[in-house]
Amino acid sequence: MEENLEDWKNDRPWLKHYPFEVSQTFDYPQTNVARILLDSARDFPNKEAIDFLGKSYTYKELLRLCFKMANALRAIGIAKGDRLAIMLPNCPQAVIAYYAGLMAGAIVVQTNPIYTERELHFQLADCGAATLITLDLLLPRVLKAREGTAIRQIIVTSLSDGLPFPKNALYPIKRRKEYPELKVKYKASDGVLRWSSVLRRGQETPICEEVDAETELAMIQYTGGTTGRPKGVMLTHANLLANTLQLSNWCYRLEQGKESYLAALPLFHVFGLTVLMNQAVYKAGTLLLIPRFDPKLVLETIRRRRPTIFPGAPTMYIALLNHPSAQKDDLRSVKICVSGAAPLPREVQEKFEQLSGGRLIEGYGLTETSPVSHCNPIWGFRKSGTVGIPLPDTDVRIVGEESLDPLPIGEIGEIAIRGPQVMAGYWDRPEESAAVLRDGWLRTGDLGTMDEDGYFTIIDRKKDLILAGGYNVYPREVEEVLFEHPAIKEASVMGVPDPYRGETVKAFIVLKEGWQVSEMQLDRWCRDRLAAYKVPKHYEFRNELPLSLIGKVLRRKLKEELEEKVE
Known part of the structure; x- marks a missing residue:
């Protein structure tokens, strides 16, 4: 038994760096995710659950609205196991729809509000959703996209439904002014229902x-x-509850019923859903909802409400650092910032910590792990440039192409994860599920290393690896060097076809306002810091990079644009 215990510790070198307050294992609740709302409303009924641009909801009020919507969904035909699509920005209705759907027994499908008609049609058809809850501004696109899908009813809300007076009265005027071409006309016979009526x-x-x-x-x-192409990740109630508890215990200094969460990350993204919505509700905290990321609005909200937790993507922290009033504003209410969704440049981490006085730590995960699997200790030993160590009850290995046997410490390989937060598989894709899931292990498709302390470094996506003249080039390594240049605001690196080398390195650059730099200067900068084969051969200067709403660079879009140019 002692020998087995010693082997267990050797396989998990990260455990020696767990703070004393963080248990290495937990008993996870086996219940409906929505129970966390019932528990918080029972224990903190009068605690503020949501602030939306000045409109406030207590936990008692939020629970009442969720019960009403859950019963209404049942009344219009939602049965256990039906898919309920939600296509909303951060607003009170998004929170209500999510928990009400779970209470009714539906399977929630979060949908990105900026999806094109084609992208939306694919997702709705793929998941087989029968009901969609969306925003009035998005209805024309939704009505076109639902053709040929199983959608039989659409529940339409407006941002004004969640706004305080007089903003709710002024919003329709503002909408008509900003969208003069938008005339939303519908009738119940079209299967379109008004949120307030439902x-x-x-x-x-x-x-x-x-x-x-x-x-x-x-x-x-x-x-x-x-x-x-997107795949539908199947997440069970146990998956989401496990990740919620893992993160809550990782943030062991947070107090029940006393924290406030700045919700600039979109809740329809799994990062925002778990790290913000489920986490805040589980801790009976206050969600400070921001409909879309706007540095000015974020700074105003921090000034007005003094949030304690601010999860975000690197692009959010970069935008705030570059905002002219950031240096004047007091950000020192923020105790914890958890960065995810994309690599966090070291320079950004250091500067934001200086500005806020809080801890900005990098974590790692993916949709398939609900999403978080790794995080640097917030108040313990952390290693800058790494994504930290695995969360409780999470096993991680660096493996090769053929087997799940761990590679030697320090060697680059694919990251494989096993834990209670790992998905059940891909929706209606048994072959793709079998390709990544084996014996409880998830092959992530991400390349990384583990050091002797059990800290993991993400090298890059396996699919993004550049093979230049027989050498492996990892885009993230080149991007880190570019980010260190004082003129560069954003950078993305990818491989492009090359007749001699097979592939060569191309960098897409966004410069800081007022700065100028030449390709020759960047070439010299990179050659002083990188091996010759890693230095970009091509540079393209842009005003902006295509980003997802979570702040991740859409390399797919960049590739599509390049292919169109070639054609």
């Missing part, structure tokens, strides 16, 4: 569907599609 018909009777948490799905969450 909610009014719902009973306040308590409802929360019993589920087998290990096997029954809470969500089908689509991958970002940054490198290819």
